Amino acid sequence: MCTTCGCSAGETRIEGQAMDGHSHVHADGTVHDHRHEAPAADGKMQYHAHHDENAHGHRHADGTWHSHDHGHEGEHVHEHGEDVIDYGQGPAHAHAPGLTQSQMVRIEQDILGKNNAYAGRNRNYFDEHGIFALNLVSSPGSGKTTLLVRTIETLKSRIQVAVVEGDQQTSQDAERIRSTGVRALQINTGKGCHLDANMVGHALERLHPEDDSVLMIENVGNLVCPAAYDLGEAHKVVILSVTEGEDKPLKYPDMFRAASLMLLNKTDLLPYVPFNVQLAIEYAKQVNPGLHIIQTSSTNGDGYEAWLGWIETGLARQRKKRAQTVAVLQKRIQELEAHLAARG
Ligand SMILES: Nc1nc2c(ncn2[C@@H]2O[C@H](COP(=O)(O)OP(=O)(O)OP(=O)(O)O)[C@@H](O)[C@H]2O)c(=O)[nH]1
Ligand SMILES: [Zn+2]
Ligand SMILES: [Zn+2]
Ligand SMILES: [Zn+2]
Numbered sequence: 001m002c003t004t005c006g007c008s009a010g011e012t013r014i015e016g017q018a019m020d021g022h023s024h025v026h027a028d029g030t031v032h033d034h035r036h037e038a039p040a041a042d043g044k045m046q047y048h049a050h051h052d053e054n055a056h057g058h059r060h061a062d063g064t065w066h067s068h069d070h071g072h073e074g075e076h077v078h079e080h081g082e083d084v085i086d087y088g089q090g091p092a093h094a095h096a097p098g099l100t101q102s103q104m105v106r107i108e109q110d111i112l113g114k115n116n117a118y119a120g121r122n123r124n125y126f127d128e129h130g131i132f133a134l135n136l137v138s139s140p141g142s143g144k145t146t147l148l149v150r151t152i153e154t155l156k157s158r159i160q161v162a163v164v165e166g167d168q169q170t171s172q173d174a175e176r177i178r179s180t181g182v183r184a185l186q187i188n189t190g191k192g193c194h195l196d197a198n199m200v201g202h203a204l205e206r207l208h209p210e211d212d213s214v215l216m217i218e219n220v221g222n223l224v225c226p227a228a229y230d231l232g233e234a235h236k237v238v239i240l241s242v243t244e245g246e247d248k249p250l251k252y253p254d255m256f257r258a259a260s261l262m263l264l265n266k267t268d269l270l271p272y273v274p275f276n277v278q279l280a281i282e283y284a285k286q287v288n289p290g291l292h293i294i295q296t297s298s299t300n301g302d303g304y305e306a307w308l309g310w311i312e313t314g315l316a317r318q319r320k321k322r323a324q325t326v327a328v329l330q331k332r333i334q335e336l337e338a339h340l341a342a343r344g
């Protein structure tokens, strides 16, 4: 589900099983839940897809059927000079056929508001269990899974690690992770271009990560949409490989702004590609002055000491938080018991 359109692909699968139903945002901004696949009167399954020309019909969970359109009214574009057509102006900073920008803003607020509620639940769960959760984001192929495999190989003797893998299709990444011996759960998002907090919540129910462990969430390869979705993680880690060009932080600022750490990856390729490391760092700091940057290579292990150290520091902080929570609760229980004893 993208914040620009609000249409949910409805094809999310966790380990091959469909997630039941989803919420759907209509062009007028109302949000309601329904299933994308439901039996019609003749007992056959009805399917509907979004973006079928201008209109689509669908059956709601209560059995009623209705159709509605994706009209094209009230949209406009801002043109700057002769050579730029800019859809990023206006309150929504985006464009979707059939929606005005104010409708888009309302839809985005609805979707992100719901997502944030789920993310808050996940974050509480992580805090209560001392789980240090990282959300790995990047464009496709920057080296997330390779990095995870090498990271796990080094950490697994000392630290419990579990992985949630997000991809549109296939379970290949989860299988690559499982080959290291740690548990991994695959979420297939179908047409969805990012994970959301509800999907991760479902994954947690299945995966049950150990207390005081690290949870790595590999997001769908996409430098845009995952930036907007809090999964409840402690940090987003953005991976930029040197084959992608040093200008990416300026072109996709939301992602570099949302991240706490940037791994400048595949540095073993620097002799072979024209990539200006200093410029990349400068651009990244320009959009996010607080961004921490580590240069890594999964081929030769450069930078891994710093990266692993960063993880262990974060995990130690998360464990301490849990210990403090437990201590506060124990103290409170003692107080209540003393109170009851005094009354009894
Ligand atoms: N030279 C070099 N190649 C790397 C490095 N890390 C990953 N690769 C290669 O880059 C390609 C993509 O790596 P993946 O780990 O699959 O990338 P990913 O980000 O998980 O990809 P998606 O899940 O599809 O987004 C593979 O061919 C890896 O072998 C690295 O540090 N150096
Ligand atoms: Zn998207
Ligand atoms: Zn749509
Ligand atoms: Zn729908």
Ligand SMILES: [Zn+2]
Pocket: 024, 026, 034, 058
């Ligand atoms: Zn509907």
Ligand SMILES: [Zn+2]
Pocket: 076, 078, 090
């Ligand atoms: Zn305007």
Ligand SMILES: [Zn+2]
Pocket: 144, 145, 146, 173, 218
């Ligand atoms: Zn991957």
